[in-house]
Amino acid sequence: MERRTFLKLATASGFALGAFPAAVLAQDGAQGAAAAGGLKPTQQPAAFVKIDRDGTVTITVNRLDFGQGVQTGLPMILAEELDADWSKVRSTHGTADPAYADPVMGFHLTGGSSAIKNSYTQYRELGARTRAMLVAAAAQQWGVPADSLRTQAGHVIGPGGKKLGYGELADAAMKLPVPQQVVLKNPKDFRLIGHATGRIDAQAKSSGGQSYGIDTKLPGMLTAVVAHPPVFGSKIRSVDDDPAKAVKGVRAVLRVPSVHGGEVVAVLAEGYWAAKQGRDALKVEWDASAVGKVDSAQQLAQYRELSKKTGALAFDADVSKLGAAPRKISAEYVFPYLAHTPMEPLNCTVQLTGSGASARAELWLGTQAPGWEAAVASRILGVAPQNVRVNVQMAGGGFGRRATPACDYVTEACQIVKAAHAAGIDAPVRQIWSREDDVKGGYYRPMHVHRAEIGLDEQGQVLAWDHVIVGQSIAKGTAFEAFMMKKGVDSTAVEGMKEPYDLPMRLSVHHPELNAPVLWWRSVGSTHTAYVMETLIDEIAKAAKQDPVEYRLRQFGSKHPRHKAVLELAVAKSGYGKRKLAEGRAWGVAVHQSFNSVVAYVVEASVQEGKPKLHAVTAGVHCNLAVNPRSVEAQVQGGALMGLGMCLPGAAITFKDGAVEQSNFHDYNVARLPDMPAIAVHIVPSADAPTGMGEPGLPPLAPAFANAIAQLTGKPQRELPFKLA
Incomplete structure (x- = not known):
């Protein structure tokens, strides 16, 4: 992105807001296209650091936090090199933008216990680059050499002990070139890394204030609950949806394809309870004649022989x-x-707006692989890749279940929205699985x-x-x-x-x-x-x-x-x-x-x-x-x-x-x-x-x-x- 374009997109309230187009799976491997200054998107502070006027530093994490603590760990690494005031550090999730791809694997993924391991050097360098730009801005303002200045707790300190807060320097620093090469701290000088630190999100989680993907609320939003077949890949022989439609609050009953080759039935309603009651009232006859039927006793005997x-x-x-x-x-x-049985059941909220070339899709969910989900939304909804945005939300556990190559529940949500639009329903849809759906119909x-x-x-x-x-x-x-x-x-x-x-x-x-x-x-x-x-x-x-x-x-x-x-x-x-x-x-x-x-x-x-x-x-x-x-x-x-x-x-x-x-x-x-x-x-x-x-x-x-x-x-x-x- 050209610096002039970036400056137009950045806001006056803070330093370096991310302004990258939404990525899809095909773009995940495209990080080799270096940004201005020869740096890749994953190396640019613009997408990762925002400094407000009051000195609050918001750091974007390039992984899903679903309990492992990366919303504290990765900010600690960046804040260490930035010399930020830890009491003013906040964190937020990223999107499917190219900047938030794993810098080692080259695509978006939270998995394999790789978050800290793969982004340790990346986040140190991001912090060091940001710090260097703040120091350069202070040096210009004071008319002194940059190497005569030092940083501490969110301030640049100059000759005679005078100081400027990072919030005061953010706008000027934003206009400076991003340094390609930076010198990282000697580990013996670490003040944050290596020290037991409470999690940034601890208070929100312990007080019930933390918002998760399942908590997404949009104006006019409908909730979808899906009837899955008892045998994976089954098709529908017949469905009587009149009892479901009779439930107060039910807006529609839709048949959509599943990732297992069969079909599912989705009930759209004004709230989860109405959708669930509608789903439970459905009378569906499933046809499992064309799919295999696993039997654990027979399977064990087969495995023993093999x-x-x-x-x-x-x-x-x-x-x-x-x-x-x-x-x-x-x-x-x-x-x-x-089964994985994460405490927060699977969910995905999808909003589709516009049509044709101007169609846009936005998703909210806790996902380990936002690039995959963006690609799925683009394909199913017929939206151009650059018009798909995946908003990664805090997730209540996952253990691998939120990194499914088939993107089953996201595929389901997008198919429901596609069918809803075809039926004249333009509302955003939040799809929620029940615990029973998760245990009986998962991976x-x-x-x-x-x-x-x-x-x-x-x-x-x-x-x-x-x-x-x-x-x-x-x-x-x-x-x-x-x-x-x-x-x-x-x-x-x-x-x-x-x-x-x-x-x-x-x-x-x-x-x-x-x-x-x-x-x-x-x-x-x-x-x-x-x-x-x-x-x-x-x-x-x-x-x-x-x-x-x-x-x-x-x-x-x-x-x-x-x-x-x-x-x-x-x-x-x-x-x-x-x-x-x-x-x-x-x-x-x-x-x-x-x-x-x-x-x-x-x-x-x-x-x-x-x-x-x-x-x-x-x-x-x-x-x-x-x-x-x-x-x-x-x-x-x-x-x-x-x-x-x-x-x-x-x-x-x-x-x-x-x-x-x-x-x-x-x-x-x-x-x-x-x-x-x-x-x-x-x-x-x-x-x-x-x-x-x-x-x-x-x-x-x-x-x-x-x-x-x-x-x-x-x-x-x-x-x-x-x-x-």
Whole structure:
């Protein structure tokens, strides 16, 4: 964008308002087109920093915040280099503009625990560029060299201690060139980064003042609730909508296509309750004759048979020593489908205005991939890409569900608006899923079966390990298939296997295709691979007659210093091996790396009245530099609770005759406050660039818990959720 155009678009009230055209998926990879001054949109302060007259600094985050804390973490990074007054820093979400694409991946995505990791240098440089422009403006005003000035707490300080606030300098600074090269702070001078900091949005959330996507309200807005078929991809044989239309407040009943190849029925009404009552009054006969019908019992039998055969090789090793091995471990693991069940149900508000070339579409939702959603809206609504705007809203959880390549609920919302306009209804539409819609009609963590055949020598050392994984591919059929699937193996299904242990393992995979939509679930493949690896490592240590901690440390040696550091930290802080546990309790240990961070857990557990109980958890964490230790602690606590939830009775999605059998929290169990153990989080100090933290706290919790239960019962837990009987 030319500077003259930018100046026309910027407002007089603040510094550098973003003024970029809306982006769509096709534009996500177009960041190579550098803006004025040779900088890409992702490097321009204009889209990220706004300074008001009173010195308030509003920083735009290029990710969705759905509980992981990036609306504090990323502003901390920028404000550090800006030398902002933290008490005056605010944050806001971005849009699908090119500026807010991930600077490493090249497209819009909140996922893979990448927000802080990928934008750490980006936001530091944005802060440093903004600071340099403010200093240059002050130098011009005072007629002194810029290098004679310094900054502190939102002010530029000059000779004799005179100072100018950033708000006083914003307009002048806005007119200056953006520097291409900047010098970043020495980490020893950090005042914000690395210090435990309360979240910017804490007060709003704790007082009920926080607004989420579901809270969107527009003049004349209608609410849509959708009737989904019980079997994915079913078509409509017949529909009687007269009872729905008779409900007070219902404006229309519309049939629209679904992303699964079938149809759905949408009820539009003046408010959610009227729409839901109308939906419930519909009489729909579904035709599922042309689609597959998943049955969990049959599926398990099929998976078990496949697991006995070698599949596509992820990596190879000589397993010829298995047959003659003096000692063997044979293990079968079963993991069910899991639902995401974020606390805020799925929702999307769409407003379509104008027609033809002047048509415009605006969306409001909490999305992990606004570029995808913009592309969907453009295609379905027939709106030019530059006329689509996606307003990213705060989301109440997601765990991967708000990053669906098929954009199912957004596609649904856009199809509803398209049909409504065709029927003469020009109102904006807010589509809301119920909890039952979410549990019965969503996307799921794939069901998996693992089979391991391990040969040991007389001392318990591994001679050969043959391992087979059976589970649906998440990447297949999506835009990610080209780089996530190699030689028939979905990398998300095998991540976390073998490493960091130097073991002679042959790993192969089967990816059956079933009519059950699957998607990444917090920590993706590590939800099951960490469990398998860390429980089997405990069994091998037992066979070798070694303490499970000592066995792991010997395996790490000098090759895996981060694993060694987190395990030793967790062990030392927990008192493992030194403190006597209460009667009926046992220790459990696990350590796992995911998303470039390593987490170790040492837990205390018992069995009470035939049920497993987790009492205490001590975590060791290595995420390199912890930008906000308080957020790291919160992510580990949340990940641990979610990992614990996988172990509890009822934590499974099952299918019968093609339909999901569960519908809400009464029959799909998640961990609750009474299940939460005492948890202490300890971070290994590091000055290296930060790694991911949104997901790594989840994977090692369940195996650590399982290892403790195995100590108590003498029986390994090879199925989730736990089955002690």
